Amino acid sequence: MRHYSSDPATGAGQTQNGAAATDPESANPPGLLEVRNLSMSFGHGQSSLLAIDKVSFAVKPGEILGLVGESGSGKSITLRSILGLTKRYGQVEGEILWKKQDLNTLTNRALQKIRGREIAMIFQEPMSSLNPLLTVGLQITENLKAHTKLDRTERKKKAIELLDLVGIPSAAARLGDYPHQFSGGMRQRVMIAIALASEPELLLADEPTTALDVTIQQQILDLILALSREMGMSVIMVTHDLGVAAQTCDRIAVMYGGRLVEVGPVRNILRNPRHPYSIGLLRSVPENVPPRSELYSLPGIPPGLGNRPSGCCFAPRCLAATPRCSEEKPDLLQTSEKVALACFNPQNFLSGNSQ
Amino acid sequence: MTDTQPLLQVKNLTHHFKTNPPLVDLLLRRAPRFIKVLNGIDLHLERGETLGVVGESGCGKSTLARCLVGLYPPQGGEILFDNQNVSHKTRAEQRDYNRRVQMMFQDPYSSLNPRMTVGQVLHEALSVHKMRPEAEIPDRIDELLDLVSLPRDAAGKLPHEFSGGQRQRVAIARALSVEPEILIADELVSALDVSVQAQVVNLLLDLQDRLGLTILFVAHDLRLVRHVSHRVAVIYLGSIVEIGASDSVFSSPVHPYSRALLNAAPSIDPDHKTSIPPLSGELPSPMNIPPGCAFHGRCPHATEICRQEKPLLKKFEGHGEIACHHAATLA
Numbered sequence: 001m002r003h004y005s006s007d008p009a010t011g012a013g014q015t016q017n018g019a020a021a022t023d024p025e026s027a028n029p030p031g032l033l034e035v036r037n038l039s040m041s042f043g044h045g046q047s048s049l050l051a052i053d054k055v056s057f058a059v060k061p062g063e064i065l066g067l068v069g070e071s072g073s074g075k076s077i078t079l080r081s082i083l084g085l086t087k088r089y090g091q092v093e094g095e096i097l098w099k100k101q102d103l104n105t106l107t108n109r110a111l112q113k114i115r116g117r118e119i120a121m122i123f124q125e126p127m128s129s130l131n132p133l134l135t136v137g138l139q140i141t142e143n144l145k146a147h148t149k150l151d152r153t154e155r156k157k158k159a160i161e162l163l164d165l166v167g168i169p170s171a172a173a174r175l176g177d178y179p180h181q182f183s184g185g186m187r188q189r190v191m192i193a194i195a196l197a198s199e200p201e202l203l204l205a206d207e208p209t210t211a212l213d214v215t216i217q218q219q220i221l222d223l224i225l226a227l228s229r230e231m232g233m234s235v236i237m238v239t240h241d242l243g244v245a246a247q248t249c250d251r252i253a254v255m256y257g258g259r260l261v262e263v264g265p266v267r268n269i270l271r272n273p274r275h276p277y278s279i280g281l282l283r284s285v286p287e288n289v290p291p292r293s294e295l296y297s298l299p300g301i302p303p304g305l306g307n308r309p310s311g312c313c314f315a316p317r318c319l320a321a322t323p324r325c326s327e328e329k330p331d332l333l334q335t336s337e338k339v340a341l342a343c344f345n346p347q348n349f350l351s352g353n354s355q
Numbered sequence: 356m357t358d359t360q361p362l363l364q365v366k367n368l369t370h371h372f373k374t375n376p377p378l379v380d381l382l383l384r385r386a387p388r389f390i391k392v393l394n395g396i397d398l399h400l401e402r403g404e405t406l407g408v409v410g411e412s413g414c415g416k417s418t419l420a421r422c423l424v425g426l427y428p429p430q431g432g433e434i435l436f437d438n439q440n441v442s443h444k445t446r447a448e449q450r451d452y453n454r455r456v457q458m459m460f461q462d463p464y465s466s467l468n469p470r471m472t473v474g475q476v477l478h479e480a481l482s483v484h485k486m487r488p489e490a491e492i493p494d495r496i497d498e499l500l501d502l503v504s505l506p507r508d509a510a511g512k513l514p515h516e517f518s519g520g521q522r523q524r525v526a527i528a529r530a531l532s533v534e535p536e537i538l539i540a541d542e543l544v545s546a547l548d549v550s551v552q553a554q555v556v557n558l559l560l561d562l563q564d565r566l567g568l569t570i571l572f573v574a575h576d577l578r579l580v581r582h583v584s585h586r587v588a589v590i591y592l593g594s595i596v597e598i599g600a601s602d603s604v605f606s607s608p609v610h611p612y613s614r615a616l617l618n619a620a621p622s623i624d625p626d627h628k629t630s631i632p633p634l635s636g637e638l639p640s641p642m643n644i645p646p647g648c649a650f651h652g653r654c655p656h657a658t659e660i661c662r663q664e665k666p667l668l669k670k671f672e673g674h675g676e677i678a679c680h681h682a683a684t685l686a
Binding site: 070071183184185186213214215216217218219221222240241242243244246247266267270280281282284285286287289291292294295296297298301302351 | 411412518520521548549550551552553554556557560561575577578579581582583584585601602615616619620621622623624625626628629633634637638
């Protein structure tokens with residue numbers, strides 16, 4: 001593609017931080033997207049609030065990575081920072097390597113050529129992300145016009161194909177409809193159709209099904225899965241629902257207090273989580289527990305942006321915390337071939353579904 | 356049904372909202388149109404039990420909850436509380452009913468007055484219903500805060516100083532302050548994160564056991580409903596399609612809709628894929644509900660009778676009550 005940068009400065013020869021130096025993907029074929037020590041803080045100078053703190057991960061071609069955590073943990077900020085959508089609110093540091101170029105150093109103009117074309121995004125609220133004044137057809141062809149060389153009739157044909165692809169019945173007839181004429185699930189399909197218009201290599205999905213009913217959620221997740229398989233598209237899916245992550249993702253990254261605490265294949269994380277927070281999160285899901293028994297609940301509440309502890313963010317709620325935990329931040333280190341963990345006292349927990 | 360009288364009985368409850376007619380309709384003097392939210396709900400609540408109510412958004416779950424506490428004036432059908440019709444009561448009796456049936460709302464940010472401290476909120480509830488003489492109210496407020504595990508200094512704080520989970524505790528304290536017999540929890544924990552959700556659910560279960568409360572638990576999180584409920588009602592387009600013991604409804608649902616709905620909840624086990632295909636199509640508009648069984652358009656088992664006749668709830672051995680013409684073959 002045209003946007004290759006020849007700048008080798010962002011190559012592998014960096015050793016800033018334990019997390020990046022022992023990057024899990026360095027031994028494997030290079031990831032499609034590599035995020036290294038990404039930090040984002042709101043505001044500038046003294047009063048800035050650190051939203052995400054040195055987040056590093058990689059996504060391989062065709063892989064679905066789930067970013068899970070509670071509200072305020074920095075999932076959406078991570079996702080939005082990848083496309084440079086958070087720059088206007090504060091400072092973004094670190095590297096976002098996409099095909100050997102660092103998205104964080106690109107100008108907004110250069111980023112626009114990647115946004116929507118190579119990396120597309122779908123949002124949680126389909127109603128507030130679609131323009132209510134424009135027809136659905138126009139919103140799809142607009143994207144095609146910006147990112148492809150198709151002419152007018154071809155664009156229309158392609159738009160019908162796309163609506164068909166995401167399962168909207170009588171697609172040709174619905175091109176002229178406005179967003180309010182679609183139901184919630186159908187609007188989310190339209191959003192996906194717009195995102196897919198330019199055949200992106202990476203889809204960023206920010207809680208794509210949270211606003212939908214379970215029955216529709218299943219349809220949309222199946223659709224994203226199928227499209228990812230067919231088109232070989234990678235997906236980063238932000239979700240707070242471990243069930244959604246379990247059913248769709250290949251790998252899961254658990255976030256807490258703006259940092260990744262555990263990253264690994266979905267089965268490792270959901271069956272044998274090691275970080276006390278992942279364990280607590282998994283145990284508080286009311287599945288495989290006797291009815292009306294007391295649910296496991298993590299003590300306390302997540303820290304706010306302004307008052308994150310100086311050591312491990314989870315230390316005040318952690319039952320296995322030691323004095324070291326409240327002084328030093330644990331780095332995300334590789335503990336086995338596939339799993340990376342940021343904890344001084346990893347625990348062992350086998351979930352009920354490990355047989 | 357048991358021999359003892361249920362605490363609350365709902366018989367053939369219907370509720371229709373009139374739509375705002377578009378200008379064209381006014382000009383052409385067309386008949387007003389109605390959104391048929393509840394179409395004949397029959398259920399009962401036994402003393403001390405939790406009845407879970409599940410269904411897709413727009414099926415009438417919340418309208419049912421609001422009808423029960425009298426937030427919507429009664430239209431069709433009747434609500435019997437302790438065997439007395441709620442709508443035929445004098446004002447004083449109505450007030451007593453309002454005290455004994457309390458509601459807790461979904462959004463912890465909009466259901467508390469931002470300008471009133473928690474102490475004032477509880478004080479108001481206690482004095483309006485004359486639960487305690489004025490002098491004893493501060494002690495009672497402390498008791499209530501202890502009950503929901505909030506620190507006592509919470510009484511002097513405003514809602515914005517609390518997190519979502521703490522606000523729901525305040526909402527629970529407010530509901531409990533008037534010593535109700537029935538709690539209606541409309542998506543009580545839906546806005547909360549899982550770990551906080553677990554804390555509030557534990558509190559609710561604990562309070563129910565200690566105070567002998569009866570709870571109607573409306574939620575869209577199926578796992579949660581299964582966890583807290585003794586019995587579950589599945590609602591589709593304003594009618595109950597299946598109601599029965601939580602265990603049997605969740606482990607072996609009979610109605611095709613309950614099957615599809617209850618199986619759609621994604622399991623946290625990556626290798627546990629559901630074997631039942633997802634529902635095709637979407638919820639029809641409650642403005643024109645299909646004739647016959649409302650589900651026939653999406654149902655893989657639909658036959659001619661389903662298009663013509665609305666099935667009624669019938670008891671099936673080993674299951675609960677099911678409203679389906681083909682329940683006998685599906686069970």
